Amino acid sequence: MSAAGVWQISHMDLILRMVLAVVLGGLIGLEREWNNHAAGFRTHILVCLGSATIMLLSEYGFSDFVNEANVRIDPSRLAAQVVSGIGFLGAGAILRNGNVIKGLTTAASVWLVAAIGLSVGAGFITGALVCTFLVLVSLYTLNKLEKHILRHRRTHVVEITINEHPGFLSSLNARFGEQGIQVINLKMIQESDAALSSDGNTSPLPVMHLVFSLRCPKQEKLMAAYEQISALDTVVSMEAANFVFHKQAA
Template sequence: MASTWEISHLDLIVRMVLAAVLGGLIGMEREWSNHAAGFRTHILVCLGSATIMLMSIYGFTQFVSEPNVRVDPARLAAQVISGIGFLGAGAIMRNGSAVKGLTTAASVWTVAAIGLCVGAGFYTGAFVCTGMVLVSLYALNKWEKHLLRNRRYHNLEMTIYDAPGSLGRIATIFGEHQIQISDLRIEPMEPEHRFPQEAGKMLLAFKLKSVKPDKLPLAVEAIRRLDVVSSLTVV
């Protein structure tokens, strides 16, 4: 067993490989779910964190015996925890009022913590954290979808003629079918010279929260029959 400030080459390699494996397990789930930060990203974050932790503990052993030198293994680890935020921020995307990527950013930050645990030799914490992250990302995700199956969101885009009361007629149909409009984006359509028939139209992009998902097809069919609707697409 290595002393406090020394580590064998075998133990060093085992810790780095273990960090890559644990980070890869979490990254694989993100990859399967087609998220921005996937398999390789999580491996690199976990391996990099473990390497920094190892360097923080064992990389300055030649200075331990020097006078007036104080070794603090937690100093570099603290910089990893605060500095990993730049990578997590890159996975977060905002589209209107919708924000995506928060879970992936959190998983990247947690993988950095797992790497620090492995690098410090805190194997129990690393394994328990990895297991709980996998349960959270996979099992709890399925449970959450089942729990919120009647509160799922749907995106609907339509082109309508810019006539008085058009939007009100569409909103009335949604209300009759117990569908709540969560977000609405309105874009006027600029007619091109070769498409003069597009004049007087606008694009409506709805984000809908349906209490009863079976009501949505009925509402869509009723909206299609309106004379002000030119085209309609469920995204």
């Protein structure tokens, strides 16, 4: 191959590489879209196609200047800018809510799609195909395996509104303890409610809103604890996944 041929690409090869970038990026984006993540189908396609186009531009877009004495062409220069610049787009997919951080996997998939696009643009097709296959395995298969292995470490959240009285917290903890449920975290918010006193006058009744983070390996034990707690006279309302209880007004 002549020196000039290294810097040339046919229109058919150019189109095939760009279409392949769309297909590979779309496959990964489809998995993200299916699971309702921030960056989905179209975003991954655009990132992969954009990276491939920039790589093609870096390799072949300046071929007319190859023979210029004062020009040195470096095909990796624009690719390096993509690798560093894609971080800003990935950071937009990361969300933080208290101590919970979401979107890291999606941000990583966006970064990987950019790498796949650069590989396709550079003609490193085998590497791009293998990378796409491994990414899909990691996002789909390993995700299910991770959920199966860590199913006992899943955290359940339940919100309970209760009329405050001495020993109310120990009573709730006892119900959870009887079912072997571990309390990971507890947040208490004191509220005020209007209730009738014994003489018929309206008086403030202290109400406590509790948010429990629980860990329980078995769903049936969790539901049994919910049933026991909702039967307590002091419990006003209770909400959790697959369980809602509101005491009817007398």
